[in-house]
Amino acid sequence: MKFYTNLYLQELTAHKKGLIGWSIGMILMVAGGMSKYQGYKQAGESVNDFMAGMPEGVLAVFGGGQLDLTQAVWFYALIFLYLLIMGAIHSAMLGAELIAKEERDNTCEFLYVNPISRTDIITAKLLAGVTNLVVLNLVTLVSSLLIVEAFNDGDSVTNQIFLMMIGLFFVQIIFLSIGMASAAVVKKPKLVSPIATGFMLSTFFLSMYIKIKGDYEWLQYFTPFHYFDGETIVKDNALNPTFIVLSIGIIIFMFSFTYFVFNKRDLNT
Amino acid sequence: MPMLNIYVHELKQYRISTAIWVAVLVLMSVVYISIWPTFESAAEATREIIENFPPAFKEIIGFSNMAFTSLESFFSLIFMFILVAGGVQAMHLGTAIVSKESRDQTSDFLIAKPVSRTTILSSKLLAAITLLILTNAIYISSTFLIMSLFSEQEIVSQTMFMIMLTMFFLQLFFLALGFLVATVRPKIKSVIAVSLPVVFAFYFISILDNVIGDTAVSYITPFKYFDFEYIIEHNFYELSYLITGAVFIVVALVTSYIFYVKKDV
Numbered sequence: 001m002k003f004y005t006n007l008y009l010q011e012l013t014a015h016k017k018g019l020i021g022w023s024i025g026m027i028l029m030v031a032g033g034m035s036k037y038q039g040y041k042q043a044g045e046s047v048n049d050f051m052a053g054m055p056e057g058v059l060a061v062f063g064g065g066q067l068d069l070t071q072a073v074w075f076y077a078l079i080f081l082y083l084l085i086m087g088a089i090h091s092a093m094l095g096a097e098l099i100a101k102e103e104r105d106n107t108c109e110f111l112y113v114n115p116i117s118r119t120d121i122i123t124a125k126l127l128a129g130v131t132n133l134v135v136l137n138l139v140t141l142v143s144s145l146l147i148v149e150a151f152n153d154g155d156s157v158t159n160q161i162f163l164m165m166i167g168l169f170f171v172q173i174i175f176l177s178i179g180m181a182s183a184a185v186v187k188k189p190k191l192v193s194p195i196a197t198g199f200m201l202s203t204f205f206l207s208m209y210i211k212i213k214g215d216y217e218w219l220q221y222f223t224p225f226h227y228f229d230g231e232t233i234v235k236d237n238a239l240n241p242t243f244i245v246l247s248i249g250i251i252i253f254m255f256s257f258t259y260f261v262f263n264k265r266d267l268n269t
Numbered sequence: 270m271p272m273l274n275i276y277v278h279e280l281k282q283y284r285i286s287t288a289i290w291v292a293v294l295v296l297m298s299v300v301y302i303s304i305w306p307t308f309e310s311a312a313e314a315t316r317e318i319i320e321n322f323p324p325a326f327k328e329i330i331g332f333s334n335m336a337f338t339s340l341e342s343f344f345s346l347i348f349m350f351i352l353v354a355g356g357v358q359a360m361h362l363g364t365a366i367v368s369k370e371s372r373d374q375t376s377d378f379l380i381a382k383p384v385s386r387t388t389i390l391s392s393k394l395l396a397a398i399t400l401l402i403l404t405n406a407i408y409i410s411s412t413f414l415i416m417s418l419f420s421e422q423e424i425v426s427q428t429m430f431m432i433m434l435t436m437f438f439l440q441l442f443f444l445a446l447g448f449l450v451a452t453v454r455p456k457i458k459s460v461i462a463v464s465l466p467v468v469f470a471f472y473f474i475s476i477l478d479n480v481i482g483d484t485a486v487s488y489i490t491p492f493k494y495f496d497f498e499y500i501i502e503h504n505f506y507e508l509s510y511l512i513t514g515a516v517f518i519v520v521a522l523v524t525s526y527i528f529y530v531k532k533d534v
Contacts, residue, residue: 089469
């Protein structure tokens with residue numbers, strides 16, 4: 001138990017500086033994005049009037065059918081995409097780093113002579129990773145609530161922000177699990193982070209493709225960025241159950257895969 | 270002669286990763302440009318509609334550049350994402366090529382040779398620039414080819430070429446930044462952990478540009494140096510940004526040389 005707790009605490013300390021950096025980044029993104037809203041608020045009203053007179057088909061082309069930028073929460077939904085990207089970069093790199101670090105820095109020997117099983121090692125690292133994600137998520141939640149509420153003069157938006165943060169958390173865990181799974185399966189420790197982040201970036205570019213094309217169909221299942229789209233969450237005031245189930249499936253699969261592969265493989269020492 | 274040896278060695282070291290990057294960039298072009306035919310047929314009608322929009326609306330939705338009304342504008346929209354990828358490539362290359370020896374603990378071999386540090390860094394710089402020139406040459410020619418497959422209109426234009434060439438300038442910026450970071454920071458364990466957040470930070474700053482005031486912030490991030498709308502209209506780049514970029518690149522590289530010569534490796 002002692003080794004277990006020690007390893008957990010050691011991993012938390014190792015990523016402390018990074019976590020602080022990412023937290024500041026998140027706060028700046030929310031604050032920066034929402035301060036942009038101020039300028040658009042006035043302009044938004046004339047736009048709303050104008051949009052009211054537009055034919056439906058034209059609105060659909062611009063994805064502006066539902067978008068009411070005079071409301072703070074709609075504007076926040078646009079920024080939310082960037083929060084997702086930041087969360088995804090952070091967690092994919094974290095997942096990869098947690099596992100691949102020992103082999104890359106040749107510290108396997110120290111770690112694996114300890115009287116704990118590999119399963120316990122992964123579990124301790126996984127818990128440390130999740131702790132990091134929770135902290136980053138809470139920082140984002142609190143800063144979003146405070147900052148968006150400050151700009152909001154309509155109905156309360158707490159509920160919608162909570163939903164988006166749950167979505168953010170799913171995306172974070174998905175990419176943490178993908179990062180860890182990459183580390184378990186890729187033999188060269190140096191290649192783990194590039195592969196995990198490369199995968200993450202391709203799903204991001206795919207979601208941009210879907211957004212521009214405006215045509216979802218089967219492609220949407222391949223990009224977690226689409227699962228928790230801010231505009232859809234605000235519009236429905238709910239998360240899409242299909243995507244929640246899909247996310248949980250991906251997460252369970254990736255974590256089981258990590259345990260399974262990592263327990264079996266030879267480590268480069 | 271040692272300069273040539275290191276140069277060739279570095280080219281070989283990074284040929285595979287460069288090939289992968291080129292493939293990724295070209296693939297992105299294919300995927301995004303494949304959307305264009307859907308809009309091309311309606312481009313004329315869309316343009317008429319957009320021209321009647323109030324300016325505030327164009328500003329908000331981000332369609333002030335009239336995307337979807339011409340291939341140039343549409344390409345400007347999607348090219349932003351390709352620029353992000355290209356930026357990561359260059360930053361990664363710059364950071365990796367300079368910090369490689371200390372990461373792999375092979376400095377002994379390199380430094381033990383009777384070659385000055387300046388020569389080493391110059392060879393690495395030349396190799397990196399060569400790789401970026403190759404990347405852009407292949408990317409630009411393939412993208413012209415892809416466009417001709419997906420669009421009916423006349424493709425090869427100076428404007429389009431100038432838009433695509435901005436990737437090379439942006440990459441030089443991030444290459445220089447990569448050199449700077451790799452020489453100033455004592456030890457880099459994971460290159461991607463440095464290059465990816467830095468490039469994305471610059472990208473996000475460009476999105477949030479008008480928080481502090483448009484012009485001030487636009488000089489900070491290379492993603493704002495090239496306004497595609499301006500290029501489409503004037504067929505040239507904005508000189509003030511070109512100069513800013515050039516000054517940054519020179520300062521960053523000179524600083525890298527100073528640090529690299531002094532560094533304990």
